[in-house]
Structure formats: structure tokens, C-alpha cells
Amino acid sequence: MAGKNKKKARLWKARAKELRRALARLGAGASAPEVSPLAPKGPLTLPPIAGAEFASVAAGVRYAGRDDVMLARLAPGSTVAGVFTRSATRSAAVLDCQAKLAGPADTQAGAAILVNSGNANAFTGRHGQEAVDALGAAVSGRLAVPVERVFTASTGVIGEPLPHGRIAEAIDELSARLSPDGLPDAARAIMTTDTFAKGASAETRVGEVPVHIAGIAKGSGMIAPDMATMLVYIFTDASVAAEPLQEMVRRQADLSFNCITVDSDTSTSDTVMVAATGRSEAPEITDMRSSGAQAFEAALGRVMLDLAHQVVRDGEGASKFVEIAVTGAASDSDAHRVGMAIANSPLVKTAIAGEDPNWGRVVMAVGKSGAAADRDRLSIDFGNIRVAENGWVAPSYDEAEAAAYMKRQELTISVDLGIGTGCATVWTCDLTHRYIDINADYRS
Amino acid sequence: MAGKNKKKARLWKARAKELRRALARLGAGASAPEVSPLAPKGPLTLPPIAGAEFASVAAGVRYAGRDDVMLARLAPGSTVAGVFTRSATRSAAVLDCQAKLAGPADTQAGAAILVNSGNANAFTGRHGQEAVDALGAAVSGRLAVPVERVFTASTGVIGEPLPHGRIAEAIDELSARLSPDGLPDAARAIMTTDTFAKGASAETRVGEVPVHIAGIAKGSGMIAPDMATMLVYIFTDASVAAEPLQEMVRRQADLSFNCITVDSDTSTSDTVMVAATGRSEAPEITDMRSSGAQAFEAALGRVMLDLAHQVVRDGEGASKFVEIAVTGAASDSDAHRVGMAIANSPLVKTAIAGEDPNWGRVVMAVGKSGAAADRDRLSIDFGNIRVAENGWVAPSYDEAEAAAYMKRQELTISVDLGIGTGCATVWTCDLTHRYIDINADYRS
Secondary structure: OHHHHHHHHHHHHHHHHHHHHHHHHOOOOOOOOOOOOOOOOOOOOOOOOOOEEEEEEOOOOOOOOOOOEEEEEEOOOOEEEEEEOOOOOOOHHHHHHHHHHHOOOOHHHOEEEEEEEEEOOOOOOHHHHHHHHHHHHHHHHHHOOOHHHEEEEEEEEOOOOOOHHHHHHOHHHHHHHOEOOOHHHHHHHOOOOOOOOEEEEEEEEEOOEEEEEEEEEEOOOOOOOOOOOOEEEEEEOOOEOHHHHHHHHHHHHHHOHHHEEOOOOOOOOOEEEEEEOOOOOOOOEOOOOOHHHHHHHHHHHHHHHHHHHHHHHOOOOOOOEEEEEEEEEOOHHHHHHHHHHHHHOHHHHHHHHOOOOOHHHHHHHHHHOOOOOOOOOOEEEEOOEEEEEOOEEOOOOOHHHHHHHHOOOEEEEEEEOOOOOEEEEEEEEOOOHHHHHHHHOOOO | OHHHHHHHHHHHHHHHHHHHHHHHHOOOOOOOOOOOOOOOOOOOOOOOOOOEEEEEEOOOOOOOOOOOEEEEEEOOOOEEEEEEOOOOOOOHHHHHHHHHHHOOOOHHHOEEEEEEEEEOOOOOOHHHHHHHHHHHHHHHHHHOOOHHHEEEEEEEEOOOOOOHHHHHHOHHHHHHHOEOOOHHHHHHHOOOOOOOOEEEEEEEEEOOEEEEEEEEEEOOOOOOOOOOOOEEEEEEOOOEOHHHHHHHHHHHHHHOHHHEEOOOOOOOOOEEEEEEOOOOOOOOEOOOOOHHHHHHHHHHHHHHHHHHHHHHHOOOOOOOEEEEEEEEEOOHHHHHHHHHHHHHOHHHHHHHHOOOOOHHHHHHHHHHOOOOOOOOOOEEEEOOEEEEEOOEEOOOOOHHHHHHHHOOOEEEEEEEOOOOOEEEEEEEEOOOHHHHHHHHOOOO
């Protein structure tokens, strides 16, 4: 009997080992959320921005034991600009922010931004706007800022009424906690499925005077209405008139947040807002063409691009960070279209996950993009490896070399269409089993 | 000792059971390709079509031990029509077919179709056209059909030169094997990653005379340039003039093959061709508006839709067949756009794989589609379950009921936009771990 049971134990142990290996091979061994392998190293640090204060608190919107609401107070004189999702089903908070930014602004009154995680307050009928109004009134009353200058956002599950009473009750505590050093904690408070807190900063000079920019972002997947809306808040002590600020944000968003994709899906709540407190000694930027404006816009662009890349690095299930550089297109917009067609192709993304230098799929994605292209003028490089040219595989192409390159964590795919001067660069991640684990799980 | 080993055996057995369940949950228990769970039951049977003969043979293009080339011979008087991929990087065979169909046709000379699997002859530079020319000449010489009436297609790996010599050598044998009963075998010869052979047939009457239609398709994924291009060949004994035949194929393709998606990727070689031999006694169809034309087009449409559905049912990794019916749109094209946005959304597709009635993702997909929509007029049904209306979850909605519905293998998602009379129906499958297994594997 002893021998029989021993043998049984050995057999079952071997079977368990085999199954465990099969699971690990599928990348599904660990079900607990981990930090993305593509996350920046070290803790998030951000400089204070004069005229801006931040607080966060655990209001119990959905998550237990973690901050889930952040408040930003902006000093009198602050200008605010923003770009938002183009979704036809956008959330109440997005519609409210858009209406407020379109109206006349009393910048002397200061401004406030209130963001919660855990509940998106999206597709909640008339309750959506009621919640936005209630929170706007509560912040306005407590901080003595006109309600037209209170901007809110919500991120988390869709279709459930926002427990805005719980958030309103936390506003006294948030107000008491406001601090110039609160931005990193605010970055953590707005996380949902994010695996790391995202922030970036830059410094430049306007009229010889140093100005500072610091921003935070959340998003894991560009884009996932359920739990991973992209929200971005950037603050600067520069003084920038509202109109050029809006123009700069729009332009730089087109070069950063509008050039990333995780899964091609677009949130109902995506928001990018920039607030300029004017508390540095630098002269006000009123003319987009001034050297100060150009320096500031360049620094703002760097912060936005850094944050955009961090969102891709935290893409759901991402194991590779991929830059796709398109040149030689008939126009910049054609180049962008080709880049996004490659970046969104499930076949390209699964090939990258499988470390397969499957350039045929890149050719396919170019072809389906709708952009002008000529099969025989196209060339494709993976890193510095020429893969395809003149309508066929490159004579120098060595599959083993390309396969070795694909094992890297950071990849560049360059496509030259050979027909014009249009160019664009976009960023994406791969499509892995973990993306399906995250998104196929029944909501719980 | 005995007790200890018994306990160990029990523990390891329990652990193995748990791991096996985890694996099964991931749908990855079996790694060998199986027949899609959505495949039609029973063997493929198709009626003979007078004036059309078929043969298939194992030419060893890439696969060993299976047929990989099919030949169809069409009797003198046959008309041929076709629609093709719109890809800008389409294959040499597609370009060749398009050129031949655009030119003047001597229908009295008959026609031939030669298709190989295992190699797509796509993105192979000038070798691509050389291979097409060589095969066209070989078939033309053997069957005494002008080369302008020989249509070829290739499906399989991209970027590798087609071993057209091996195929040309097989043409004698193919020619000797031509038979009216060869269509089901031809369906098998053109398979690549397909898990079942696809065919459909219909019968109708033109001028009181019975006419017959039979077609075959391959495709596993709409769409996968690597190994799963969609090819469709349909044959009829009706007599249809070339122009109305082309118009019918175009129109019915828009309602069938252009309404399906597996992964939003578009092949470089997609081909749908229809040949009408005119060997029935029915009068020739020359006027699209005649009752005979309408009966024929309806039957042709049924065959095309059946084949299109079979392609979705064999979608890579598919475990659910999903119909998405959109009504109340501003236009039919808006409805189609909304349907495809839902059908292509990785978040919707993973939710379906996870049997999660996650209607928030349907709202998101409507919003991102670019079609005119109003959040508060939208309604969504899963099967007969009203899920959302008036900008929020429906009052009658019962999550448990919806979750039970999602466990079915065949699902219908209905979206009414509530703003117009435009409508469209599209079909898709879910996005599972198996899709990633199939497509992330290094080519081998």
C-alpha cells in the first residue's frame, strides 16, 4: 500500500509540475497585478509648482485602503486649457469641462480640479450631470472658487451611479491637506488598473527666467472605458495666456497622446488639462511665435510625450514598448494613418509578443491603412536591420539576426513609403495573454 | 509512511486538478489544432454544377501529405466576376485577376481558376508576377484556354518565392483528375489555418428553370496575411451576362464578406470570384431588374452570407459567433461603421470571451465609431434582454440573466441609435487566448 501511494504521490506531483509549467508558459502563472516590466525605475518624484497645491484622500468610492480622490487648487491668475475624448458617448464630466473651457473665464478667481478613481460616472443618464454639479458646488463653496472654474473627472467602472456624497464629504479633509508637495500622491490617487504612478517634469526659460512644468497621468491601455480611462493633468508656474495655452496643448497632444495606442479603443472620459499659475517671475506668454513661447511649448511637449510613453509602458499586459516611425508618406496624416494601422494591428502586436520578426504583417498593415502606398517602393527596418525593400525581403536580411533583435524589450519599426516627405511616429505595446486575462475576466 | 504518502498523493492530485482547471479556464488546454467549436456539423457536401469541373492534388508547395492546389475548368460561354482586397499592398495574383477582369473577355473560350495554399506569393517583388505568368501559361497550354481567362490565387506565407515549378508540374495530373464532383476536395485543398472545409449551395429558378449555385471559401480570421487569406469561389450553371454578374457580386459582397471581421486585419490577397457556366436551360440574365435576376441574386447572396458566416465560425481562436445588429442610425453606412467598431473592439471581444455582459464597452465602441450618436437615445439589447436605454442601464436589467445569456455559443447584440432609419448587421467572433497562441507563435 505504501509503495502504491508513494507512486501515486509522485505521479500527481509530476502532473502538477507539468500543468504549472503549461500555465507559466501562457504567462498566466501570476494572477495578482504586478508592476509592468516596462515601468520606469525608482519612485516618482516631481518638483513643486508655485501656485499649485495638491491633496489626496481615501473616500471609499470603490477601492478600500487607498487614496481615490485628488484635489488641485490653482492660485488666482491661473489659466487652464484642455483637450478631451472625441467619443460621441463622452461622460458628463468631459461635457462639463468642455462647456466651462469654452465660456468666458475669470482667471483672477483661481481654479480647482477634482478627480476620483473607482467610478467613471459615465453612461449614468441624468445622474451623471447631477453628480458633476454637486461636486462642483461643494468644491466651489469650500475653496471660494467660482463653480465655472471647478473641473472634475471620474475614472473607473461605467454605468454605476457615482457615490458623489462620499466624495463631497471628503472635500473638507482634502482642503485641509492641500500642499505644494502633494502631486506624486495625487498621481497614485487617480490610478485604476495602472501598475505604476505616472509623472514627468521639465524646466525651461522664458525671458531668461526659469519656469517649471510637472504633470501626472493615469491610463493602462489608452483606453478602456471600464477601468482605464486616460487622464492627464499638467501644471506650470509659467504665465501663459489662455489662447496660446489651448493651442499649445492641442498641438502637443496631437504629437503625444494622439500618437499612442494600446488596443485601439477610445475612452468616454479621456482628458488632458494644463494649468498655468503664472507664479514664476517670467513674462507672460501671449504670442505663440515668441522665443519664450517656443521654449515653453517644447518643454510642455517633452512632458506630454514622456507621460504618453508611460501610459503605453503600462498598457494592459504590455511586455514590449514599440516605436513605429513612418517616413516617405504622401503627407504627415498619411504617415500617422500608416503608423496607427501598424500599431493597432492585432496580428502585428501578437507577432511582437511572440518575438517573431514577421514583417509580412507590417506590409499587410501598410496596405490596409488606406494611405497612399506602393508595394515596390516600401522599405521596412526592425531597429537597424533592413528587412524589406523593393517589394521583397532585403538581400541582406538575416532572419536569425532579426529574431534576436525582437527579443529586446524596446523595439523600433521603421517604415519608409518612398513616395513623399510625410512623416509621423507613434508608440504602442504588444498584445499578450495578459491583456486577455485582464479584460476577459468577469467584472468583480 | 503509508498515511503520509496517501496524504501527499491526495494533495498533489488536488493541486493538479486546480492547475488543470486554471488551464481549461484559459482555453489553452489543448495545443493541437482542433476543429472550431462553431463549425457546422457533418461532412461538406456540394451539388455538381453543370459546366464546371474541379480537381485537387498534393503538389508539396509547403504542406506534406495533403492536397494544396486546386484547379477549376469552366465550360465555353462562362462569365466570371470578382471583388478583391482593397489593400495597397495586394498580391501579384490579385493585381493580375483585376487586370484580366477589367479587359475584354472572350467568354466562348472557357476559363480556368488555379489556387494554391501554403505560399501567398505576396510581397515577392518581380518574382510574384513571374510566377503568376508562368502558371497562367501552363494552365492555358494544358486546357487550351487563353491566358487572359486563367485566374490564379495563392494563400499561405508571405514574402517567400512561390515554388511555381512544382505547381506547374502538377497541372497534367490536375487536368486528368477534373471532375464535376471535385468541389468539396477543392475546398480542402485551399485550406491553411482553417479548421474545417467551407462550402455552401443554393437552388433557385430563373424563368421557371432550376439553376444551381455552389461555392467554397477559405479563411480563418477574415484575414491574416500570413496563413489565412480569405478566398471564395462560387460556381453556378445559370447564364448571367458579365456586367450584371459583376454588379451582383459587388453588392452581395458588401452585405456578406464586407460585414464580417475576426481581427480587423485585411489580407493582401482576399478574393471573391463567381463563375456562371450558363449550362442550365434557364434564360440568360442580362437585366438586373428582371424577376429571374432578383431570384438569382437572392440565392447568390444566401450562399455568400453562408460562406461568410463559416469564415467567422472558423475565426482564429473563436469560441462564440456574434451577430451585431445596428438600427436607428443616421444612415446605413453609419450603422455599418458602428457595427464594425463594436465587432472590432478588443475590449468588447475579450468581454465576450469572458462571458461578461459588459455593455459599457458597447457604449464605448459606439462612441468611438465616428458615427452620429446620442448617448441618451441609445439602447442596447443582448439577445432579448434590454440592457441599456435612455443613457443608462435599463430599469429591468438583471445582471444574472445577462450573464447566463452570455454563456451561449451564439450571441446577438442589438444596438438602436434612436436617431434615424439606417441599419446594418455584421458578424464577428470573440478574442481568446487561442488567437494569441495561434498568432504569437514564431513561424515554424
